[in-house]
Amino acid sequence: MTPPSEPGPAPDPDGQDGLEAQLRVFAAEIGGLYRVQKERAEQLETALGALKTAYLETIRSFAFVVEAKDAYTGQHLERCRAYGVALMEELGVADDHPDAEYGFLLHDAGKIGIPERILSKPGPLTAAEWRIMRTHPVIGCQMLENIPFMTTAAEIVRCHHEMFDGSGYPQRLKGEEIPCPPGPSASSTPLTP
Ligand SMILES: [Fe+2]
Secondary structure: OOOOOOOOOOOOOOOHHHHHHHHHHHHHHHHHHHHHHHHHHHHHHHHHHHHHHHHHHHHHHHHHHHHHHOOOOOOHHHHHHHHHHHHHHHHOOOOOOOOHHHHHHOOOHHHHHOOHHHHOOOOOOOHHHHHHHOOHHHHHHHHHOOOHHHHHHHHHHHHOOOOOOOOOOOOOOOHHHOOOOHHHHHHHOOOOO
16 A cells, blocks of 8 residues: 655745745845945045044144144144034034034135245235235135135134234224134234234
8 A cells, every 4th residue: 555645835826925035035135235335435434534534633733834834824724623523512503514624724714825035024004915815814715715624613713813903904804704613713823914
């Protein structure tokens, strides 16, 4: 007598098993693609961070080149950076403007566009020379204003000679017309040109 045979797989008239297996394959492939993309995004973020750091360090070097060129500034840049950052921290706005530090460092960067004979003139400047000297905040702002993560820094550079009583330049802004983050720069900048 022949023993009974093992029961075979249950009939699958709708192809459900095949469909489920296919979906599992798709899900595994999508999971793999997601992991690869996530890893690439992290690598890209790390590379962008390194690029930004290198860029900011280049800016820092540039600021000190300007300082070396300008006989008036001395340790002025570093002092302004320290005072400006301290005041912004005290005002509670430092975290909202991480690029402000570079605005304080670069506030006189526009002096790169001022003739050497004016920058290094030993005696007092003439009225015409002062008009030229007083363009340096605008020149400096133009150097930064198109860089997306330097918007506050550009404002600081533009406004660093504005004074609360409206006697500053280039726009003779008064009181609260001076944007808040540049305020510390205006108040911590000694009366140099
Ligand atoms: Fe200045």
